[in-house]
Amino acid sequence: MLNIQENEKVYSFKNDYSEGTHNNILEALLKTNLEQQDGYGYDIYSKKAIDILKKVIQDEEVDIHFVSGGTQANMIVISSLLKPHESVIAAIQGHINVHEAGAIEATGHKINIVETKDGKLTPKDIKVVIESHTDEHMVRPKMVFISNSTEIGTVYTKKELEELSISCKTNGLILYMDGARLGSALCSKNNNLSLPKISKMVDVFYIGGTKNGALLGEAIVINNPMLKQDFRFFLKQKGALLAKGRILGIQFYELFKDELYFKLAKHANEMADKLGGEIGKQGYQFLTPCESNQIFPILPNSVIEKLSPKYLFYIWCKIDDNNSAIRLVTSWATKEEAVDGFINDMKGL
């Protein structure tokens, strides 16, 4: 894993957290630095960030809490809302199933895994799980975990989310959306959702900052009044209540006061669209549709080998003996010349 880039000529498409943060955020940290503020999220910047988020979400009744990262958000939301015998349904690709080192199970809860091709859950998936859990010898499925955009770059449409939301309500399930890359999802060319719409359809979700221009930080939004009680206890118990909570408040205030959040996501998507469009023009297929800031072109292994010295990216999976899917991720900070360079280098192969 240790992959320190000492060669300045190498450009990374490995992830969307390679750079620091947008300049506005750094300036705001600087400007407010020596003010005395209350700790643990009771500073005025956290308050201002919550106020602006409520406006953007168009709902004054939601509860909003800031945490440091996505695994922390998932771990706290899921463990605090489920009783010991209750489980959470997730796609097999779901972050909580694969890439959180068993964080959810470590809090005592089973994940009911659903095989999917595109990383998205449907009411039919939910039905199958519910119907196969019939009595107290099994766990009781109580929550549905979805990611938007998904871990493989796809985004939910309004219709898909509405149907899922209705299915959850009908079955008494909590619908929870992991929005680590929600900015990119909402700025997708295929998107017809919005923060207010999403907020009405899910019980709880989080708006990811880390992967869209913040130094760190995710904003958990709780809609369902049944789920709001005592949430700060859960934050504290899981080590998520930062003493200098101001640094999360300041960042989210900056991200949302002038739509910076969406501008950053839009840039990331444009870079991905350009990459994906050009790779497509060269006749390559993709593992999943190019909809957000993560794209998964299927390339000959020989091409991958030639690109590797100049660009960093993950080889996602083997397709056949000669071809693999790679993951290219763009971000708010991706330089267009790097994208152009990548495309040109591909053409030159």
Added chain:
Amino acid sequence: MLNIQENEKVYSFKNDYSEGTHNNILEALLKTNLEQQDGYGYDIYSKKAIDILKKVIQDEEVDIHFVSGGTQANMIVISSLLKPHESVIAAIQGHINVHEAGAIEATGHKINIVETKDGKLTPKDIKVVIESHTDEHMVRPKMVFISNSTEIGTVYTKKELEELSISCKTNGLILYMDGARLGSALCSKNNNLSLPKISKMVDVFYIGGTKNGALLGEAIVINNPMLKQDFRFFLKQKGALLAKGRILGIQFYELFKDELYFKLAKHANEMADKLGGEIGKQGYQFLTPCESNQIFPILPNSVIEKLSPKYLFYIWCKIDDNNSAIRLVTSWATKEEAVDGFINDMKGL
């Protein structure tokens, strides 16, 4: 709890995390901001911070990991090193016993509580706990948790720590030091310990950044080779592996490259010493000796009431019907004129 300071004339001695961070750190964040770095602590700044810390500790063999806060550090260290039936011994004032919302028990472990006056544990305390745990109907005490400085401002001497260390080794106990305020402890006028000495005497400890000038961050140092294995799994599972781990590395590099950490702590202590000295001269007693950046003067309630409109501080405990102990905390950012003002205001009462 919501105590936002809108009145500029109010000065806070409530804690040591009211301000942001030292300017060096902000500048370093700015300077490195757009570099592409690997995530999750594999950036070069985390590497450089680890290198410098190893030099300061004078031990190349320690393992060092950065996390976001003290409760997170305690929760991860304790839960990852203990087996399910093992418990941790702590003073009744211990942070893990009182102020972590049950974080340790939430990971499955009992805290064996020891009554103390000064917040410090002794070999005799350990002996009593060990001797009263005789068989499998009880938990097995396996770790000793101490804080330096303690939650009530006292510091361990070299002799005290040595004796405790020997007692732990003799009894097969892991000795763990919570160093949320280790800077202040090491710069105490009563201190005769050092990072290298501490590191030789404890199995694991953490060096607190949040309460000594960082935006956030604590450096966990593992000495005992038996305790090093797979630690990054535990970090990830508890949501502590920041995607942009660079922000922790950058801060600790800045704090330790030129002894900034100790300069900041020294300032905090000087401010506390001045406060404590002057209050003592006015004839007041203290709940515990003034040794670090937290002091606990016992004041008449009438005096407390008169100070309250201008200064923020916690009323720690009731002493009798007319007197209470308050907690005054100073920090790297405490202004000397505020200290002078407080003293003058007391004199004027």
Added chain:
Amino acid sequence: MLNIQENEKVYSFKNDYSEGTHNNILEALLKTNLEQQDGYGYDIYSKKAIDILKKVIQDEEVDIHFVSGGTQANMIVISSLLKPHESVIAAIQGHINVHEAGAIEATGHKINIVETKDGKLTPKDIKVVIESHTDEHMVRPKMVFISNSTEIGTVYTKKELEELSISCKTNGLILYMDGARLGSALCSKNNNLSLPKISKMVDVFYIGGTKNGALLGEAIVINNPMLKQDFRFFLKQKGALLAKGRILGIQFYELFKDELYFKLAKHANEMADKLGGEIGKQGYQFLTPCESNQIFPILPNSVIEKLSPKYLFYIWCKIDDNNSAIRLVTSWATKEEAVDGFINDMKGL
């Protein structure tokens, strides 16, 4: 601990689970043995036992579940009724605090310990705990755990329990009674409670079988409708749902169909009363009042040493250099001639 009695001349007052079970129970097991019955508590004997218990408790609305032992009962009740941040208040002598190997903490919950002399909690104790838990940096006390009779042989009076019950209701606390020795408590000469009265005053309790004549088994009784949901899931998840649940049902049916339960407890108490009365006549003091089947005489160490070759009992605690309190436990099966022998042997010293 290994203390196998190979010497037939040694008689044990160590506990109330040294013998097997009452003959009625063995006969009922024999008689029903080859009937085919549904598993996991859905047999007709469990149903009949529940029916008769509801009559004895005089409440058709309670939910009743059978488990194998006291630690299992406590672990399941407490972990299933508390949310992650909620704690349980218990006397320092409480079984869950001392003798369950950290079972409660292992399910994630802190025990708020209260120092008591007689093992009983009062509204004042509750008040102190509640008032010292003020915010989300601490756990939230949500349940009160009491044992009747207590771990040191005392019993709650009607007045004491009423006051505690009101205190719990007022403070939104769940009141849970561990009835491992409830039979002995209810047959105490100082008792003025009954199963129906207790059931109206506590939210949940269990009626202990193991220590009052059953081979194994405790009956958990849930009064509070809010606490009934999904309880069988918790039983299953903690490994408490016996495939041949019939063996628990058969036993409780036998214990309660003709008041056998109370007859057995009465015998145990009579034996303890005789022991306690005679020891008292010899001028010895007791650690706690003799009220149930556990008594704690304070004897000179020389006397204890002389009794030890013929009688098994625990030395409970040191009183001073020359005297210790021992624990003598009687049971449904204690032979009066052994009691007489013990008394005579004491007289002869």
Added chain:
Amino acid sequence: MLNIQENEKVYSFKNDYSEGTHNNILEALLKTNLEQQDGYGYDIYSKKAIDILKKVIQDEEVDIHFVSGGTQANMIVISSLLKPHESVIAAIQGHINVHEAGAIEATGHKINIVETKDGKLTPKDIKVVIESHTDEHMVRPKMVFISNSTEIGTVYTKKELEELSISCKTNGLILYMDGARLGSALCSKNNNLSLPKISKMVDVFYIGGTKNGALLGEAIVINNPMLKQDFRFFLKQKGALLAKGRILGIQFYELFKDELYFKLAKHANEMADKLGGEIGKQGYQFLTPCESNQIFPILPNSVIEKLSPKYLFYIWCKIDDNNSAIRLVTSWATKEEAVDGFINDMKGL
């Protein structure tokens, strides 16, 4: 689920725990009933049972502990041997994956699920899981859970177990066998394993009593010396240490002192073989090979409906619109006339 058999004419093939216990066990309980014995497994019968089991296993070095049931055994073994970040690999049909209400996850551990047709794991399955878990963002697979016989009636051959054992050793994995139906497996017509052979190949396993003639009880056998430490703490902490542990010791002593255990299993298998043989002769297929006391004939739904009023059994799964697989389970107590009756009734349809 509530399915009480009030109609005497109905015969149950639902499971192998419908009846009580073998008469030898009842007689032994009766005979030893009034002896005073030490509690919590320190009685002489538990000691004798352990001695005889060590002889049968042909290994004096194993550690043996008795618990009440299979879920309890699995929960304790797995949670006590794994560290927080370690996971257990199991077949999708594995009891821990499906029918333990999330007991394993409730102790904090992920189950890595492997799709299988016959419920058995192979070295290839293990390899796939190991190779897909590459770093600290995922759990670390550390244990392999197998059942013999499996949950769908198949048994492991010596060759299969040897290969799996080698694979586990090579990969540093603990091999754990759930022997809820180990008696039936070892008496299968296809078996070429034995208790001594199994014991040499696995790190830990349990010998099921409940499903082979005991009232309750499973014997956990620990071979690997690394896994023996402090096991009684884990038993106590999970509520598994019965005060009257004698009842488990007495039963296992009776089951193994004259090979009763194998005689009972042999009878169960003979009844299943007869059922399976005759159903096969009638031209029906089976979901899995008939190897133990659980068989899974695929029958037309019309046939199933006609059998239902007279026989109890589970409908295991739908095969197509007209056919389903049912599960027929025989036991030590299954009456041959009931088997004959079932066969005749099928013929008469």
